[in-house]
Amino acid sequence: MALYMKAAEILEKVEQKRGAVKTLVYDSKFPNIKQLFALVCETQKYSSVLQEIIESTKILKDTKLRIHLAKVLVYDLLIGRGVKCGGAWKSLMMKHRSRLEAALARIKIKRKVSRNQDLLPSSSQQNQNNTIPRYVRVNTLKTNLEDVIDYLKREGFSYQGKASRLEDLDRLSGKMFLCDLHLKDLLVFCGKTDFHEHFLYKAGHIILQDKASCLPAFLLNPPPGSHVIDACAAPGNKTSHLAATMNNKGKLFAFDLDAKRLSTMSTLLLRAGVTCHQLANQDFLTVDPQSSEYKEVKYILLDPSCSGSGMVCLQDESSGAPSDPERLQALAAFQLRCLNHALQFPRLEQLVYSTCSIHAQENEDVVTFCLQQNPEFRLVHLLPEWPERGHEPLTHCLRASTVMTRTHGFFVALLERRPLPSEEIFTRATTVTSAEEKCETIQSGPAEEDTENPKEQSGSSCSKKRKRKNRKKQNTQES
Ligand SMILES: C[S@@+](CC[C@H](N)C(=O)[O-])C[C@H]1O[C@@H](n2cnc3c(N)ncnc32)[C@H](O)[C@@H]1O
Numbered sequence: 001m002a003l004y005m006k007a008a009e010i011l012e013k014v015e016q017k018r019g020a021v022k023t024l025v026y027d028s029k030f031p032n033i034k035q036l037f038a039l040v041c042e043t044q045k046y047s048s049v050l051q052e053i054i055e056s057t058k059i060l061k062d063t064k065l066r067i068h069l070a071k072v073l074v075y076d077l078l079i080g081r082g083v084k085c086g087g088a089w090k091s092l093m094m095k096h097r098s099r100l101e102a103a104l105a106r107i108k109i110k111r112k113v114s115r116n117q118d119l120l121p122s123s124s125q126q127n128q129n130n131t132i133p134r135y136v137r138v139n140t141l142k143t144n145l146e147d148v149i150d151y152l153k154r155e156g157f158s159y160q161g162k163a164s165r166l167e168d169l170d171r172l173s174g175k176m177f178l179c180d181l182h183l184k185d186l187l188v189f190c191g192k193t194d195f196h197e198h199f200l201y202k203a204g205h206i207i208l209q210d211k212a213s214c215l216p217a218f219l220l221n222p223p224p225g226s227h228v229i230d231a232c233a234a235p236g237n238k239t240s241h242l243a244a245t246m247n248n249k250g251k252l253f254a255f256d257l258d259a260k261r262l263s264t265m266s267t268l269l270l271r272a273g274v275t276c277h278q279l280a281n282q283d284f285l286t287v288d289p290q291s292s293e294y295k296e297v298k299y300i301l302l303d304p305s306c307s308g309s310g311m312v313c314l315q316d317e318s319s320g321a322p323s324d325p326e327r328l329q330a331l332a333a334f335q336l337r338c339l340n341h342a343l344q345f346p347r348l349e350q351l352v353y354s355t356c357s358i359h360a361q362e363n364e365d366v367v368t369f370c371l372q373q374n375p376e377f378r379l380v381h382l383l384p385e386w387p388e389r390g391h392e393p394l395t396h397c398l399r400a401s402t403v404m405t406r407t408h409g410f411f412v413a414l415l416e417r418r419p420l421p422s423e424e425i426f427t428r429a430t431t432v433t434s435a436e437e438k439c440e441t442i443q444s445g446p447a448e449e450d451t452e453n454p455k456e457q458s459g460s461s462c463s464k465k466r467k468r469k470n471r472k473k474q475n476t477q478e479s
Pocket of ligand 1: 213231232233234235236237238239255256257258261282283284285303304305306
């Protein structure tokens with residue numbers, strides 16, 4: 001019963017535009033966030049159909065249910081998994097079941113469709129057709145890509161090799177899977193594949209994470225031994241990805257305001273075998289950049305609270321309309337404050353800023369204002385082969401969406417500190433070679449070193465310096 005009550009409460013707020021589903025679900029402190037999120041999103045998608053069924057059967061009058069509660073119950077009865085709770089509401093739904101089923105059947109006949117999903121507004125149907133695949137990140141702190149592929153093959157999954165274009169993902173069905181087109185250690189399955197009960201997931205060998213959400217840590221790519229801040233970290237998927245990139249070596253300071261989310265994060269990090277982290281239940285804006293504790297911090301990942309408008313289930317007609325302008329403005333102001341604060345860390349070299357929002361106000365606008373206020377930083381041109389770019393003129397940044405990248409909506413920018421004038425001369429002298437190297441890489445397939453370094457080389461002086469350092473380190477180890 002608690003699930004339906006909470007779902008109805010959130011649905012009401014969402015439909016009155018008093019908040020985004022994602023934020024409201026997380027803030028609800030409900031024990032099974034995933035189940036609640038799915039129920040609210042699905043009910044919301046079918047909201048207009050449910051309204052029609054409820055009105056035509058007049059069940060509000062007969063049952064005395066409030067409209068939003070009726071919607072979630074009718075959704076689960078007719079379209080979802082069947083009403084799960086016991087008690088009075090289940091009896092009510094069962095009593096009116098045949099009337100409700102008949103009303104749904106009448107709507108389908110009227111619209112000349114046979115499947116429930118064909119009743120959805122056209123924008124949602126587009127999302128249904130372009131469903132997001134199931135992405136599985138291999139946790140290299142516990143295992144490696146080859147072992148996971150072998151394990152899955154032994155279980156009857158059918159490995160199709162590495163994707164060569166985006167459309168390969170649309171052909172996945174049943175137990176087929178691929179290696180991702182852009183990100184190493186990422187496997188792709190058809191969207192319906194559920195790994196929540198799988199041994200590899202429960203043992204922390206794989207992490208269930210949308211591809212777009214893997215971009216920030218992949219692009220920041222802090223080397224082992226570095227000091228890194230994850231400013232708004234919970235529930236921690238990007239933190240565990242950073243730790244894997246660092247091979248658990250160095251220091252990973254992770255902050256979050258929300259104690260409940262931090263405790264979930266702690267469990268997740270334990271399961272993922274992360275040991276290089278230090279969690280703090282603290283407002284990132286109060287973290288002192290001058291503190292000696294952070295004097296070695298060269299990398300920051302900033303993934304602050306946002307409208308969540310990129311989450312696919314929020315993009316239907318009922319909620320895809322522009323979010324409340326005041327809320328967006330407040331979020332953008334908060335995001336800019338976080339970004340400006342992060343750039344105060346004295347030895348910072350690179351920062352990734354990301355959101356799961358599709359609004360320019362929270363993305364390109366925030367980055368533009370920040371660069372105006374911090375001219376010592378500039379953008380790095382990311383992954384030239386990535387199909388969806390930031391809005392003009394911020395094409396150095398990446399965007400992601402269901403249609404273009406088969407992911408949730410997302411935005412990523414990488415800022416780096418400009419080199420000192422003396423270093424700039426060196427950078428200019430080496431840029432041409434770097435660009436040529438990258439060109440060659442694209443034509444002849446990635447060399448091992450380039451797959452390791454996801455950022456575009458030209459113009460990225462810090463990554464170049466690091467690459468030189470890494471090369472030097474390799475040489476030293478080899479000799
Ligand atoms: C988009 S979520 C982060 C998701 C996380 N990076 C991940 O990949 O799992 C934003 C987080 O920022 C936290 N937050 C909001 N304001 C904050 C602040 N001032 N300082 C630190 N954390 C904050 C929220 O509690 C929320 O957990």
